[in-house]
Amino acid sequence: MRSGKDLSTDRHPFLQQDKTRWLQRRQLENNARAARGEEPLPDEDLTKAFKPIVPPSRLNSMILSGQILSSSEQVAQFCSQSLAKWFGTEALQEAKTSTQ
Numbered sequence: 001m002r003s004g005k006d007l008s009t010d011r012h013p014f015l016q017q018d019k020t021r022w023l024q025r026r027q028l029e030n031n032a033r034a035a036r037g038e039e040p041l042p043d044e045d046l047t048k049a050f051k052p053i054v055p056p057s058r059l060n061s062m063i064l065s066g067q068i069l070s071s072s073e074q075v076a077q078f079c080s081q082s083l084a085k086w087f088g089t090e091a092l093q094e095a096k097t098s099t100q
Helices: 004-035 059-099
Strands: none
Touching: none
């Protein structure tokens, strides 16, 4: 799965093309208005027309990562205790069968 940063950089060229296209249309419209003797359209801030892409929050993935770590530590602890008991009982069973 690709990260959010990769996805936002993939979209970047399209946003740049959209901005360029918007500026060209705006310039053509201002030229047409000037030819008709009308006032040109006021300059707008591009950040209002094209909002920057907000990177996704990393909080959810950090919380899930912590939960996975905690679960894996509990499983590892349980397995190590179970293996110790198993090897201990196996040794006792072998000692018992060898003495009989």
